[in-house]
Amino acid sequence: MLSKKSQYAFKALGYLSEKYNAGPVLISEIAKKKKIPLKFLENILLELKKADILDSKKGKGGGYFLKKSPDKIKVATIIRLVNGPISMLPCVSLYFYERCKNCNEKHCALHDMMVEVRDATLGIVENRTLADLQD
Amino acid sequence: MLSKKSQYAFKALGYLSEKYNAGPVLISEIAKKKKIPLKFLENILLELKKADILDSKKGKGGGYFLKKSPDKIKVATIIRLVNGPISMLPCVSLYFYERCKNCNEKHCALHDMMVEVRDATLGIVENRTLADLQD
DNA sequence: TTAATAGTCCACCAACTTGGTGGGCTTTTT
DNA sequence: AAAAAGCCCACCAAGTTGGTGGACTATTAA
Incomplete structure (x- = not known):
């Protein structure tokens, strides 16, 4: 089973995919819209940043955003990163x-x-990207 | 990932499949042959017994044995039982x-x-049985 | 240059799970 | 009655999960 952390990560990344190229998105906005505990989400996003999936900007007008286009980020990559072995x-x-x-x-x-x-399993998750995860 | 418990369970069940219809097998024999901590294995086998996969006999000449033919016991069943959700x-x-x-x-x-x-995943594990697990 | 904004980092936490172990009790057979 | 073998209960250390709190730093706008 995917951990709650992973599920949160996917929800957040799905949201950021929808907002791709619309500028940085606040952690607090993601937390609110996707109903994720704010501080927990903070940790998750930071981890994804360190793993080079996300980037961020500080200060007013700041927030998080995808470093690459959603269709370039595989679901398998995220699972391995946040959840571990497949x-x-x-x-x-x-x-x-x-x-x-x-x-x-x-x-x-x-x-x-x-x-x-x-x-x-890989046949599926290696061939799906965040672009497939939008609501 | 399957827990070590699950991996032990599969090893033990594989062994018991090979010995199906050859009478009860001692916990200690399984533990030794399959290199499983004896007391831990005891717990596992007891659990499998309560789940109606195994049966046992006490006293001399006793031990554990499969309640049904190996080809009637699906891998999926064991995973759900010992490891949880697939x-x-x-x-x-x-x-x-x-x-x-x-x-x-x-x-x-x-x-x-x-x-x-x-x-x-189910396409595989629902269609394989303990009979497929012998060495 | 100061205040506000927003991410960063560290430390701590309770509850649960994992992978065991130890010891005694019961049942069955000889 | 003794030996054999499973049954059952309780306990344990270490790690993971799902968080929270608080301070610090970087950026921007007034």
């Missing part, structure tokens, strides 16, 4: 790989099944 | 559904995407 097993993960002790990956049936699940 | 969002879950406040499910793009992900 795969069901570490030994199957592309970005968070950890080898599996006492499951030799050459012929582990669970491993193989989870590769399939991973690819099925 | 879906990425509560509002998309078939077995752990919770309605989504401030995402009206009629036209929420994230919702729709996650339905796709869910179905892609």
Whole structure:
């Protein structure tokens, strides 16, 4: 399951996608419109900024905005960033790989099944972007 | 990600599948062969018993065994039981559904995407059984 | 140059989950 | 009656989740 944090992130990013090229958006505006606890949202947006998804401006007329066009930001990227691995097993993960002790990956049936699940999921989330997330 | 508990559960169930119809298997044997902490495994097997997946016999010659044939026990069932929801969002879950406040499910793009992900995943795990999990 | 605006950063928090462990009790078989 | 083996309860440390509070810094406008 996606954490609440991830769900908040997606809502906020969806909102920022709609406002793309309309100048910076206040944290407080996003929080209010999307009903996200303000301080929590602050942390999330900062994290997304550090990950180079968002940029911000301080002072009057400031706020947050997408650094790239919504259709250039993949859903998979956001999930990995905010939520962590997409795969069901570490030994199957592309970005968070950890080898599996006492499951030799050459012929582990669970491993193989989870590769399939991973690819099925990636087939979707790697091919959708924030542009697909607008209301 | 599947919890370690789930991974242990699958290893244990895989082992019990191989020994299906060969009489009860000791917890200690499973723990040793599959390198699972004994007391932890005890909890897991008990839980699976209460969920009607396993049955057990006490005393000498006792142990655990599958209640049904391995090919009758779906991987999806075990995941839900031991790990919880398969879906990425509560509002998309078939077995752990919770309605989504401030995402009206009629036209929420994230919702729709996650339905796709869910179905892609279920397409696999609902059609594989413990029989597919033997080494 | 000062005040207002708005993001940044740090520290702390309660509640829950995860991954266990220990010890005794009960049931079954010999 | 003793041994075997599962059952059950309680407890634990460490980490994660979902926050909150407060001060600080950068920017802009008056």
